[in-house]
Amino acid sequence: MPEPSQTNRVAEICQAHAGREGALLPILHAVQAEFGHVPSETLPLLAKALAVTVAEVQGVVSFYHDFRAAPAGRHVLKICRAEACQAMGAVALAEAAKARLGVDWHGTSAGGVTLEPVFCLGLCAAAPALMLNGVLAARVDVARLGEMLAEAGA
């Protein structure tokens, strides 16, 4: 069962999107922005608000890479894996990140950094690119990545 405060907040989010056609994705984005993930306890609330089955909501949540079933670490590092970044050393950059953090893709380090792959940030003319806690960086080498993690306290 969801906590009462959680129930109230989810109800408010659904209310804010009431009358909007096809509102599930905007609602899920709002729920994740609120709680840092999409808590499984909230799925029945969303299903009821949108008059769909819990299975349908679960299906949508699990389809999209952005939606998390559990909270991420304090920091989220997304490194581009796509071809343009590969052409400029993204594979080595990702390997260095994994080694430094001691995790594989989707893992969270002891220091609280969640490492995610991303397929293109649209900075392909200044590759390789990454996003740390929502901030984009381009032409990143291993040394710069280390500085960025240190600056973030990660």
Added chain:
Amino acid sequence: MKIYVPADALARALGADAVAAALAAAAAARGLVVQILRNGSRGMAWLEPLVEVETPEGRLAFGPFSGADAGALFDAPEAHPKALGLTEEVPFLKRQTRLTFARVGVIDPLDLADYEAEGGLAGLRRALAMRPEAVVAEVADSGLRGRGGAGFPTGIKWRTVAAAPGPQKYIVCNADEGDSGSFADRMLIEGDPFALIEGMAIAGLAVGADKGFVYIRSEYPDAIAVLGRALALARGAGLLGASVLGSGRGFDIELRVGAGSYVCGEETALLNSIEGKRGTVRAKPPLPAIEGLWGKPTVVNNVLSLATVPIILARGAGYYRDFGIGRSRGTMPLQLAGNVRFGGLFEVPFGLTLGEIVNDIGGGTASGRPVKAVQVGGPLGAWFPPALFDTPFGYEEFAAAGGLIGHAGLVVVDESADMLALARFAMEFCAVESCGKCTPCRIGSVRGVETLDRIAAGDGTAVPLLRDLCETMRLGSLCALGGFAPYPVLSALDHFPQDFARAREAAE
């Protein structure tokens, strides 16, 4: 003194915000009053952050700029170490024909008066004075084809939606630009969002739709923010709403944000996603033009297609159609990416050869090593070796050479690239992003990774199996994800067989 510092995501990712702050601080320390405007990017990535200073002769460019360069800009601008001269005279810009991107990097993206002063709204005003059928005919006559990759004639799509019965129709803008090497949609939205809004409004008036959606990927936070503000400004100025520019005809646009799914760039998956469903692909027919969003007739167009409509209406179909070659009319914003010396956006009429694009414009590789291959059209596009560099840039010309132009993103790799690894990546990417609806894509991509691993381990007998699998995926997949994933795989195999034989030869 007016200074331009781009707020484009790429410029910001290279420190443009710190540059703007340093310029403000340096000016204040000298007691100078300056106006720092945040424009879009001129599209020369190797010069970003590119700072411009307005002068009576034109804008002077300085780049790549860092905070340490700020003081000298005020003390001795003529002798500045980063001085590039007049922006318009920089060869990379001077050689372009900017129609779709005419205002990007020039104007303040969120200043509607600036937009209008540079030719904005002329197309919409003309469209409002025309019958809707005439607007559709103008777009059809221009020869504009879908810039998202499929190349379907935009005018025919509009005509189909206009003729479809029903009181409710939609305009959907596909801004789910997920192809590696592509960033034109992002740059356009960040640098000239009103062009997209104007193009969508014209489309709505032409086909009888009063509602539009822009579906933009979550990986583009800056573009989302800029477009959200532009939509609010457009509503406030009467460009959107119940009476577009006082015409009595209504059109409004809603912004929707994706959630990290590549396949949602496929138009029917995108429609499902807007409807709040899993982004699975729909079988066609019915075409979205007949049964699209919530089953209603829907125009689904790429950002660049829609943002090109205003200039076609403003200057006339013939003006646009006179550029280009064969059935590829007008201009294409090329995007040079990956291991390339001069990366960025280069808008030019169709018809340059691939070699001219990569070597003359792009300047070859950034690493200085020989070019090994160029992937054209995103992760589902073919790898072109230098032997095919005489291929002219056009839809039919690239198809005839075994590839596609897609969204005109070009990813250059140098001789250190392992084409087997890149072929494997194409299959892995397809497996990660498959919507799961059809078997050739869902299962085939996984089997493709396994088969390529066998080849990498020296099993040459797996090569015919890989070809057979690619044939099944190509012919049997429901959409371009599974259907085109064989392009990078087979082109790598055909043009670089040595990369697929290394382990076998080592064993022998």
